Amino acid sequence: MKFHPLAGTLILGFAAISLFANCQSDGKSTSGIGKIFASDTTKKNADSTENVMKPVDPKLYDSLTQKLANGDTTGKWPVKKQPYPLAGAILPFKRIVVYYGNLHSKKMGALGEYAPKEMWQRLNKEVKHWEKVDPTTPVQPGLHYIAAVASGTPGKDGKYINRMGNKQIDSVLKIAKMQPNTIVFLDLQVALSNIKAELPHIEKYLQLPYVHLGIDPEFSMKDGSLPGKRIGTYDAADINYVSGYLADMVKKYNLPPKVFVVHRFTRKMVTNSPNIKLRPEVQIVMHMDGWGEPELKKGTYRHFIYGEPVQFTGFKLFYKNDLKKAPNRMMTPEELIKLTPKPIYIQYQ
Template structure:
């Protein structure tokens, strides 16, 4: 089992991954007494993009069918010599046409345009952000020349916050204008987009349908964060939240329906995780051809701690694909900590096919 200090450090990731809005101009202008304060709180004023043009609409499905032989070869390669029998995941369907994984590695910047403290996506102006992200893309292409990289942005579209708001749900839905800006930033370099949901005291069943018009777009995918799914009624940031397989299957079924009805390519569905309790009944998670599930290691700390978290809660509880997050600041908080390199991550078993930088 993972050491107690490792669990403690993973729990402390709340201090940096908990994104608690408590600013003017959101659902409430006053901060309730006792609400969680956060240095990652969102500041008013969004970064503007240079291009706020028309959002692309879904087109007819002209995507080539997936070559099943090449698919299984790539899936086996990701297992990276695993001898436990857990990887590769054999009981999974060949994906629907247009699937990105595992033929390309997805490398994204994460954040929100309202704040420079929530991740690299909002920290830099779009051109500078892409300059930096493209440097990471090159590093991954060098570490694994056999796997092309698909770059993108992972935008927090529903943000857990320290203020309960008018309905007491402790979450703030980003206005369409901000989501549109994220899409336009991605379009600057043919990137894909992930819309991330932190439900707080709301539910995924209430929040996900509100993003349907965006998820109908062929280049838009989904992320959910169990850390901020507060089923116990606690305020976000005071406890680590959770999702059950039932919640995950709801999202999968929702995306599957959109893919089928709108002639879309297969969707990628990212689930953040750094503790056992963040995902329950993982064996009941259902896989379908239209949706590719990534269990994403979301914890921060020194390399050995991150590898331990990945080993215990991602590798040992296999679903389909895996991801790994790197924190530019928080992974370096304690000397001699350092950012793990693509070459190091390529040695993991299984190899992560989704990489997120915050």
């Protein structure tokens, strides 16, 4: 493989760590916004319990997953023996298109680089482009917010993690409300902490039906290395713990299925992937997170996403990093729709 993660995604990671080295989060702060969102959804969830717990139409689901397989003849795609999701599932009925970033930094992605109105104008252009390229698949817009950022300094707990406080997360929810039916992803870079310890920090937000989850193995430093020094890892056991955690929330609060995004651009970032368990309450997206020229990105997708099937696939596009080497351009929706399988989650950074 020619893919150069240490010269690619990790450079972005270093920038993030540097920017957050001295940033103080208000993790203990509280806000009325989250409470309002929670109270607004409580009655809706209670009223729709019966519908949420019914599975989707199997024939429709099968036809759409077959369409995503894009003519694959190897037997890898679509993934066999996956459970049908509960009602309210987004995938594969819609393609999710999101902007990624953090409100503290203009260098970590379009979400944070632009003021909300301009950000929405730009994201809506991408949505329209995808609708034109694949008019049979509706687009679900979303915001993918880094809610815990790997830090360059140890912090009070020595875990090299900077957790965004409630005020910051509430601000993202408020930005999402500027456009109806927007979903939100909260992304965790656990650094020297671990996923079991970090999930409770955002649990109250995951109780909301439109809030979903992303985890980044790049910054899961199980060997004690400082984040940014080398690429981290998650095992299937970690991913199964998270999906079980989400499934329990879906059942407890009568929620539609959660979309669970796992970033990946090397083999060791996700170990024992055949052991990843699929559940009706959770939809797992293995997301190609590397940057570089088109052929490099396609090779990474082929080796680590196509080659190790889990359930659904995603693809990240970088407005700046993808332009650093010849041919100095981003891949287009027209190109991505030709991949096998077709990515159903698209992230712009």
